[in-house]
Amino acid sequence: MALVPEVAGRLVGAGVEVVVQRGAGASAHFPDAAYEEKGAGLGDGAGVVAGAGLVARVNAPDPEESRRMEEGTTVVSFLQPASQLPTVQALVARKATAFSLDLVPRISRAQSMDALSSQATVSGYLAALAAAERLPKFFPMFMTAAGTVPPAKVLVLGAGVAGLQAIATARRLGAQVRAYDVRAAAKEEVESLGAHFVELALETQEGSGGYAREQSEEFLARQRELIGNEVAASDAVITTAAVPGRKAPVLVTTPMVEAMPEGAVVVDMAADGGGNCELSEPGQEVEHHGVLVYGMTNPPSGMPTHASFLYSRNVFNFLSLVLAEGELEPDFDDEIVSGCCVVRAGEVVHAPTAELLAQEAP
Secondary structure, eight states, rough: EEEEEEEHHHHHHTTTEEETTTTGGGGTTHHHHHHHTTOOOEEEEEHHTTSEEEEEEEEEOHHHHHHSSSSSOEEEOOOOGGHHHHHHHHHHHHTOOEEEGOOOSSHHHHHHGGGHHHHHHHHHHHHHHHHHHHHOOOOSEEEEETTTEOOOHHHHHEOOOOHHHHHHHHHHHHHHEEOOOSSTTHHHHHTTOOOOEEOOSOOOOOOGGGOOOOOOOOHHHHHHHHHHHHHHSSSSSOOOOTTTTTTOOOOOOOHHTTTTOOEEEEEEOOOOOOOOBOOOOOOOEEEEEEEEEEESSSSSHHHHHHHHHHHHHHHHHHHHHHHHHHOOOOTTTSSHHHEEEEEEEEEOOOOHHHHHHHHHHH
């Protein structure tokens, strides 16, 4: 949920009229009555969107919903524009303004609005559990009368927030964990969790705002060549590499999967963004040469209560920045506001998205 009842109540107290889609919070265990108790109204279907000056969502609206919005409305969500170009085009046609919380710059002032990090915490935790559940081996070492069971060997690719949480969770479960990241600065964080940092003979790839930057195909080819041996020696590989606003880089190729031991598992957390593994199918478990490849989609939905708890606070903190006395007054000179704005009054202002749309044009 984009808003939990407590946060809806805080917006009502700030002078905002809040209308929540009826039943939307049920699966996350937030009943309609809890919203009504906080002063929010309830609406059905398209009626929630019609007439709204601002629409807060978790994921991007589909093109049809976007076309039903009032002209000039504002949307706040995980827009993920690189994979939602038809929606972006529909929002442009409605002269909408759209903020994508996965593009919030990673600066200290924006930490409370960093929805990418808050949801990555949930995703990384669930990815490690998904790997442990699907691997036909124990994660921890066991010493029994029947013999010693060695710990599972887990490789985590990408040591951002999600990767670090996956590392920490796999370590708590007793696995032997190795991790790799294109940012050299990640080494200290990986080792602080008791995992081994894999160092490759490659230049660091740290971009602006604390994110990894998009890599060239030459870099990725060399990276895949060097990482292949690590993948082949692993019982489970968890991939978390993503560049906001861009297609996820392919890190695990089909030959790499074929070199893994029988019964091994690949959990691809980037399946929604195109996938870090060549064989990933969003939301599907694909078996190839005895290896299971699981393409996770919308991982935070697997833990909806706490994912909503965190995300709604990110939404509220961002709205607090663009609201004044209950009215929308975004300051586009603010680097947070401009940094996560994809569409402004019908114009695409996010350069990577504009480039992708230009490529799509006939």
